[in-house]
Each structure stands twice: as structure tokens, then as C-alpha cells.
Amino acid sequence: MEHALVVVDDTETHRTLLAEAGRLAGDTGANLTVLGWITPDQVDETAANLEAIERVEGTSYSEPDPTATATQFARQFAEDVFESLDAPVEFTADGVVSKDAERADAIIETAERLGCDHVFIVGRRRSPTGKAVFGDVAQRVLLNFDGTVTLKMD
16 A cells, blocks of 8 residues: 545544554555545535525625535544544545535546545445445445455445
């Protein structure tokens, strides 16, 4: 492992996976990138909330950069997780904006763009029928990423 990508969300399972990836990267000297993501719907919701606040307060806010927001979440989440580890973990943060249906492709494209050879991801437990009908992000990453994938089940 030379460069790992860890996909995070704000859950305890993601915290555990990130801590494990951080320890492994620290022990092997690998580069580590922590990836946060946000959906276009979340971007629209944030913009609507800001507009409502502007109307009530009579203030003005600049339009948030969704990719920067996802990156900042990843950075803060990782700093919080790594703060509790015995040894410091060096990492970079990145963010993507994608629809849920395109999440696997966004993860793979990011890993390839960054030259990652390992992806850490959390998967959800689903029945075989649920996977066939609705698809599964973790399954698509496992099948389509040209590198090692570590999967932790939620």
C-alpha cells in the first residue's frame, strides 16, 4: 500500500474504519487521503437554508463551495478521529459532489485521479435481492476499482 483513500461519513463505523486505515498508513508509511462527499440535494438544501437566514436576518452570505464543504468535513472528521490515536497520522483531505447513484463512480474516479492503490469503504448489509434491485456502492467499488478494497460492514 502506497496511497490509500478512505471514504468517510459521520458514523461510528466510519470512525472505526478511518482509525484502522490511519494506523495502517502510519505503520507502512503510505500516503492517506480522507474523502468526504455531499449530494446535489444537500447543496440545494444548504443554499435554501442560507436564503431563509438572509431573509430573516437581513444579511448576506456568499454561495458555499460544495466541494470545499465536503473537503472541510473530511478534514475535521479525520482530525477528530486521529486525535485519539497514539501516534500522529498525516493525511490530506478531498471532497466530491455526486448523486447517491453515482457515488461508486465518484469514489473510483477520485482514487484513480489521486493514484491510490487501496480504498477503504463502509458497506451496508443488504439482502441479495436488495443488491440486485438497488445496487450497492461498496459492491460496485469492489468490482470496478483496480486495486485493493477494504470493506467494513455497517
